[in-house]
Amino acid sequence: MAAFLRPSSLRVAARALHTHPVSPSNPASALSLxxxxxxxxxxxxxxxxxxxxxxxxxxxxxxxxxxxxxxVLALSDIHEVGSxxxxxxxxxxxxxxxxxxxxxxxxxxxxxMEVIFKKKRRKGYQxxxxxKQTYTRLRIGPIEPVEPPHQS
Amino acid sequence: MASATKAATRPLLRASLSSSPANGHxxxxxxxxxxxxxxxxxxxxxxxxxxxxxxxxxxxxxxxPHVEFVVKQRTHKEPIARGFYLNNRDKVVPLxxxxxxxIANKIQLILDSSGAKIKPLKRRTVESTTESARxxxxxxxxxxxxKI
Numbered sequence: 001m002a003a004f005l006r007p008s009s010l011r012v013a014a015r016a017l018h019t020h021p022v023s024p025s026n027p028a029s030a031l032s033l034x035x036x037x038x039x040x041x042x043x044x045x046x047x048x049x050x051x052x053x054x055x056x057x058x059x060x061x062x063x064x065x066x067x068x069x070x071x072v073l074a075l076s077d078i079h080e081v082g083s084x085x086x087x088x089x090x091x092x093x094x095x096x097x098x099x100x101x102x103x104x105x106x107x108x109x110x111x112x113m114e115v116i117f118k119k120k121r122r123k124g125y126q127x128x129x130x131x132k133q134t135y136t137r138l139r140i141g142p143i144e145p146v147e148p149p150h151q152s
Numbered sequence: 153m154a155s156a157t158k159a160a161t162r163p164l165l166r167a168s169l170s171s172s173p174a175n176g177h178x179x180x181x182x183x184x185x186x187x188x189x190x191x192x193x194x195x196x197x198x199x200x201x202x203x204x205x206x207x208x209x210x211x212x213x214x215x216x217p218h219v220e221f222v223v224k225q226r227t228h229k230e231p232i233a234r235g236f237y238l239n240n241r242d243k244v245v246p247l248x249x250x251x252x253x254x255i256a257n258k259i260q261l262i263l264d265s266s267g268a269k270i271k272p273l274k275r276r277t278v279e280s281t282t283e284s285a286r287x288x289x290x291x292x293x294x295x296x297x298x299k300i
Contacts, residue, residue: 039282040285041285041286051278053278054280056174056177057279057280057282058174058278058280059278060273060276069263069264070180070182082285082286083285084285084286084287106175106176106266107265107266107268108261108264109265109266109268109270109273111270111271111272111273111274112270112271112272113270133274137266138176139174139175139176139180140177141176141177142177
C-alpha cells in the first residue's frame with residue numbers, strides 16, 4: 001500500500017516546487033528580483049581566479065603587495081549574480097554600474113612553514129628549504145545593486 | 153476536552169539571535185593594539201634595533217595611530233618585538249641579525265597580522281559562515297527523481 005502511494009506523492013512534490021519561468025526585460029528588474037530573496041551570491045574574478053562569494057566570506061588570495069590592511073577594494077570582474085531562484089550572468093562580466101561588491105583587506109599573513117627536502121641519491125646532494133607562503137585575506141562586503149540614475 | 157492547538161509560529165531559539173564575527177564586512181577594526189620593542193643598550197646585537205628606534209620608529213607610530221608603541225629595556229639579551237592583538241594572543245619576533253630595513257619589515261609583519269594562529273592556508277580559499285544562496289541539491293526535488 002505504501003509503495004503504491006509513494007511515487008505519486010513524489011511527483012506532486014516535484015510539480016509544486018517548479019514556478020513558472022520568469023525572464024525579466026532589463027538588468028535592473030532582474031537585479032531587483034534577485035535582491036528580493038533573502039540571500040545572494042556572486043561569481044567574481046579576484047587576482048586572476050574565479051570564486052563563488054557571499055557577503056561576510058573571508059577570501060584568501062596570494063599576497064597583494066600594493067594594498068594596505070584596512071583598504072577597501074571594489075571587485076571589478078563580476079561574472080554572475082544570483083539568488084535561490086534567479087541568476088544574472090554577464091557577457092563576460094556584469095558592468096560595475098549595475099552591481100557593486102566591495103572587499104576589505106583584513107590582514108597580510110603567511111601560511112604554515114613548509115619544509116621542502118631535495119636529495120639526489122649517491123651524489124652527495126641534499127638540501128632542506130623552509131618556506132612560508134604569503135597571503136592576503138579579504139572580507140567580502142554586501143552585494144549592492146546600483147540604482148539607475150533618475151531621469152528628471 | 154479540546155486538545156491544545158499547535159502554535160502557528162515556530163519558537164524563536166535564542167541561540168539563533170547571536171551574530172558571528174565578520175571583521176571588515178561593513179566596519180574594519182585593526183586587530184593589533186600594542187607593539188613592544190625590547191632591546192639592550194650595550195650589546196652589539198641590538199645596535200640596528202637602536203638605530204631603528206632612534207630614526208624610524210616615530211614615523212611608523214605616526215602612520216599607525218591605532219597602535220600603542222612601547223620601548224622597553226632588555227639588558228644583556230637579544231632584541232625582540234612583541235605584538236599584542238585583540239584576540240589576547242601575542243606574536244614575539246626576534247630582531248637579532250637583521251639590518252635596519254629588515255627590522256622595519258618585521259615590525260610591518262606584526263602590524264599586518266591579525267593575531268590568529270598561523271595555519272595552513274593553501275586549501276582554505278573561502279571561509280564562509282552563511283549557507284549557500286541556491287541551497288543544497290536534492291535528488292528528490294528534480295524533474296526526474298535521481299536513481300542511484
